Amino acid sequence: MNTSAIVMMILALATLWGGLITSVLHLRKHPDEPK
Amino acid sequence: MVTQKREVWSGRSVFIMAAIGSAVGLGNIWRFPYVAYENGGGAFLIPYLVALLTAGIPLLFVDYAMGHKFRGSPPLAFRRLARGSEFIGWWQVFVCFVIGVYYAVIVAWAACYTFFSLSEAWGDDPESFFLNDFLHMNSDATFGLDFVPGVSWPLLLVWVAVLGVLALGVQRGIGNANRIFVPLLVVLFGTLVIRALFLDGAVEGLNAFFTPNWDALTDTGVWIAAYAQIFFSLSVAFGIMLTYSSYLKKHTNLTGSGLVVGFSNSSFEVLAGIGVFSALGFMAQAQGVQVSEVVSGGIGLAFIAFPAIVSQMPGGPLFGVLFFACLVFAGFTSMISIIQVTLSAFEDKTGLGRVPAVLIIGGFSAIVSLLLFPTTTGLNTLDVVDRFANQFGIVGVAFVAVVVIAWVLRRLPELRDHLNSVSSFHVGTVWQVFVGVITPIVLGYMLFSEIRDRIREGYGGLPDSLVTTFGWGVQAAVLVLAIVMSFVPWRRDVDLGYEEDENRPDSVTVSIDKTDSREGTEPGGNL
Numbered sequence: 001m002n003t004s005a006i007v008m009m010i011l012a013l014a015t016l017w018g019g020l021i022t023s024v025l026h027l028r029k030h031p032d033e034p035k
Numbered sequence: 036m037v038t039q040k041r042e043v044w045s046g047r048s049v050f051i052m053a054a055i056g057s058a059v060g061l062g063n064i065w066r067f068p069y070v071a072y073e074n075g076g077g078a079f080l081i082p083y084l085v086a087l088l089t090a091g092i093p094l095l096f097v098d099y100a101m102g103h104k105f106r107g108s109p110p111l112a113f114r115r116l117a118r119g120s121e122f123i124g125w126w127q128v129f130v131c132f133v134i135g136v137y138y139a140v141i142v143a144w145a146a147c148y149t150f151f152s153l154s155e156a157w158g159d160d161p162e163s164f165f166l167n168d169f170l171h172m173n174s175d176a177t178f179g180l181d182f183v184p185g186v187s188w189p190l191l192l193v194w195v196a197v198l199g200v201l202a203l204g205v206q207r208g209i210g211n212a213n214r215i216f217v218p219l220l221v222v223l224f225g226t227l228v229i230r231a232l233f234l235d236g237a238v239e240g241l242n243a244f245f246t247p248n249w250d251a252l253t254d255t256g257v258w259i260a261a262y263a264q265i266f267f268s269l270s271v272a273f274g275i276m277l278t279y280s281s282y283l284k285k286h287t288n289l290t291g292s293g294l295v296v297g298f299s300n301s302s303f304e305v306l307a308g309i310g311v312f313s314a315l316g317f318m319a320q321a322q323g324v325q326v327s328e329v330v331s332g333g334i335g336l337a338f339i340a341f342p343a344i345v346s347q348m349p350g351g352p353l354f355g356v357l358f359f360a361c362l363v364f365a366g367f368t369s370m371i372s373i374i375q376v377t378l379s380a381f382e383d384k385t386g387l388g389r390v391p392a393v394l395i396i397g398g399f400s401a402i403v404s405l406l407l408f409p410t411t412t413g414l415n416t417l418d419v420v421d422r423f424a425n426q427f428g429i430v431g432v433a434f435v436a437v438v439v440i441a442w443v444l445r446r447l448p449e450l451r452d453h454l455n456s457v458s459s460f461h462v463g464t465v466w467q468v469f470v471g472v473i474t475p476i477v478l479g480y481m482l483f484s485e486i487r488d489r490i491r492e493g494y495g496g497l498p499d500s501l502v503t504t505f506g507w508g509v510q511a512a513v514l515v516l517a518i519v520m521s522f523v524p525w526r527r528d529v530d531l532g533y534e535e536d537e538n539r540p541d542s543v544t545v546s547i548d549k550t551d552s553r554e555g556t557e558p559g560g561n562l
Contacts, residue, residue: 001238005245008077009309012245015084016301023294030459032047032286 041106041536042205042389044282049210051292054279056213056368058270058300059220061141061337064365067264067304068311069332072244074260075251082252082261083301090477091265092297093469094272094433096462097440099289100450102280103457104540108379109274110520111529112281117444123436124380125517127274130428131376133509136404137417137424138370139197143190143409144169144338145362152345152355161342166414173411177501186409194401197370201378202393205282209375213368220364221303227357228306231313234348240316243326244308259484262477267425269300270369272433274376281379285538290458311336314344321347334414337362374400386526415497416505422494423506426485428513434478441471453540 001009044050071079105112110124147169151157157164166172171183200208231237251257270276280289312326318340319326331340337359345355377400378392387395408417441447447467455461494502533539 001242002246004247005077005242008080008245008247009241012077012080012305015080016298016305020295020298020302023291023298026459027288027291027295030288030291032284032288 041538042282043284043538044210045206047283047287047292049206049214050279050283050287051295052217053209053213053368053372054276054292054296055299056217056220057275057279057372058268058296058369059217059303059365060268060270060369061138061362061366062264062268063300063304064224064307064311064362065333065336067268068244068308069330069336070260070264071308072312072330073332074254074257075248076243077245077247078249078251079257079261080247082258083264086258086261086265087297087301089469090262090474091269091271092293093462093466094266094437094474095269095276095293095297096290096454096466097437097450097470098271098276099280099293100454101440102277103283103287103289104450104453106281106533106536106539107529108281108383109277109376110380111383112277114525114529115533116440116446120439120444122517122521123432123439124274125520126432126435126514127272127277128377128380128520129513129516130273130424130432131275131373132400133420133424133428133513135370135373135377136400137408137420138366138373139193139401139404140186140190140408140413140417141334142363142366142370143186143193145359145366146193147185147189148338148342149356149359149363151342152359153352155342155346155352155355157342157346159346161346162339164342165338170414171411172414177412177498178416178504179410179412180406181411183409183411183413186413187405190405190409191401193367193370194397194404197367197374198393198397198401200371201375201397202390204389205375209371212371216364216368220361220368223357223364224303224306224310224361227354227361228310228313230350230354230357231310231317234313234317236316236318236320237313238316239320240312240314240326241309243316243330244312259477259481263430263481266433266478267429268304269297270372272436273429275372278376278379279372283538285540286457288458289454290460290462294460315340317348318344383529384520384523384525415501419494419497419502419505420509423489423510426489427482427510430478430482430485431510434475434482437470437475437478441467441475447471456540 044053071083074082101112101116105115107115108124109127110121113124114121157168169185171181171185173179173181200212202208203211266272283289315329316326319329322329329340341358342355345351345358348354374397378389378396381387381396382389382392407413410416440450447470451462451467489502489506493499494506
C-alpha cells in the first residue's frame with residue numbers, strides 16, 4: 001500500500017474504532033441506576 | 036380504567052444491540068464503500084467524521100430523548116410534544132412502511148443468493164443471471180403484475196420470519212433476535228474481511244479506497260454526500276431510534292448508549308470498506324484492469340460484482356455464502372426495526388394488541404410487498420420507490436422534524452435537560468447548535484437540490500409514468516395519509532397510560548399539555 005493510503009487507513013481505524021472503544025469504556029464506567 | 040402496559044427492554048445492552056442491528060444494514064455494506072471511494076477516498080474520512088459528530092450522533096440523541104421522554108411510537112411521542120405535531124410522527128411511520136415493503140425484497144434476493152453461492156448458479160455471466168434468469172426482468176414494461184415465483188416464495192418466507200419475530204414482542208422477539216444476529220453478523224463479516232485481505236490484488240483495492248484525494252474537500256457535493264451517508268446509515272430522524280428508545284427503562288444512560296451505537300455503525304462501515312475493496316482489488320487483478328473499472332455500489336455490487344468475484348476466487352462458494360448471509364442478517368435486523376415503527380404506531384393509536392397488530396398491519400405490509408415487487412417489473416419499481424423514499428421521505432421528514440422541534444416549538448432545551456438528567460455524557464449549547472442550525476441547513480439543501488434535480492431530469496432515464504406514480508405519487512400519498520391519521524381520534528386514554536407508566540420521567544406531571552417545561556438546569560456541556 002502507498003504511504004498516504006496507509007496513513008488514512010490507520011487514521012480511519014483509530015478514530016472510528018477508537019471512538020467505539022472509548023464510548024464502550026465510558027458506558028461501562030456509568031452503569032444505569034437501579035430503579 | 037386499565038391501560039395497556041408498555042413493553043420494556045430487559046436492559047440497555049439489549050437496546051444497544053437492537054439499535055446497532057437497526058443501524059447496520061445493507062447500506063453499510065454496499066453503499067458506504069462506494070460513496071467513500073467516489074468522494075475523495077481516504078480524504079472522505081474528514082467530512083464523514085464531521086457529519087457523524089455534528090449531525091448523526093446529535094440527531095440520534097434527539098430521537099432517544101423524544102422516545103424516552105414521551106414513551107411512545109413516533110405519532111404518540113410527537114403528540115405528547117405538541118398536539119399539532121402528531122402528523123410528523125405519522126409521516127415517519129408511513130416512510131417506514133414504504134421502505135419496509137421494498138427492503139424485504141432485497142433481503143429475499145440475498146437469501147436466495149446465499150444458496151446460489153453454493154453452486155455458483157450464475158455461471159459465467161452474473162449480470163444476465165440476475166436480470167434474466169433470476170428476476171425475469173421485463174425492461175419494456177413500466178409496471179405489471181407478472182409474478183416471479185422464484186422471488187415471491189422467498190419474499191413470503193422473509194415476511195413470515197420478520198413478523199414471527201415481531202409477534203414475540205420487544206424483548207423476547209426483537210431483543211433476542213438481535214442478541215443472536217448482530218454478534219453473528221460481526222463474526223461472519225470479520226471472517227469475510229480477513230479472507231478478502233489475503234486475496235491477490237487486495238492491496239491495490241485498499242490503495243484505491245484509502246488514497247486521499249484532498250481536492251475533494253473543496254467540493255460541496257462531497258460534504259453533502261458525507262452527511263447523506265450518515266443520515267441514511269444511522270437510521271436517525273425517521274422514527275426507528277425514537278421507537279426503540281420508547282421501550283427503555285426510566286434510568287437509562289441515553290447519550291452514553293448513543294455514542295456506542297453511532298461509533299459501532301461507523302466502525303462497521305469502515306470494516307465493510309476494507310472487505311469490499313479488497314475483494315474488488317482481487318477482481319480487478321483477475322481481469323487485468325484498474326480497480327476504478329470494477330467499482331460499483333448497491334444492487335450492482337452485491338448481485339453482479341460479488342458473484343463474479345466468487346466465481347474467480349479459490350473457495351468462492353464459501354466466500355459467497357459468507358457475504359450473502361451477512362447481507363441477510365444485516366437486512367433482517369434492520370427490517371425488524373422498520374416494521375416495528377409501523378406496528379407500534381397503530382398499537383398506540385388504536386389499542387390493538389401486539390399479535391393483532393402484527394397480523395393486520397404487518398400482514399397488510401407483506402401483501403403490498405408481495406404484490407408490487409416480486410414481478411418482472413419489480414426492479415424498476417423498487418429503484419424509484421427507494422430513491423424517493425430516501426431523498427424525499429427520510430430527508431423531508433427529518434428536515435421538518437428538526438425545524439419544528441428546534442424552531443417552531445423551541446423544545447431543544449427541554450430535550451437537552453432530559454438527556455442530561457439520565458445520561459453520563461452531557462449535552463449543551465454545542466449540541467443545540469448542531470441540531471438546530473447545522474442539520475436543518477444540510478437537510479434543507481439536500482431536499483431542495485433533490486427536488487430541483489428530479490423536476491429537471493426525471494430519474495434514471497425511467498419512464499415518467501413510473502417516476503410520477505411510484506416516486507412523487509407515493510411520497511405525496513405518504514404526506515396526505517400522515518395528515519389524515521393525525522385527525523383520527525385516539526381510541527384509548529393515552530394520557531392516562533402515560534401518567535401510569537412506571538418508566539415515565541419524573542419531571543412530567545399531570546397533563547400532557549402541560550409538559551412544556553422549557554426552563555431547566557444548565558447543561559453539563561460535554562457537547
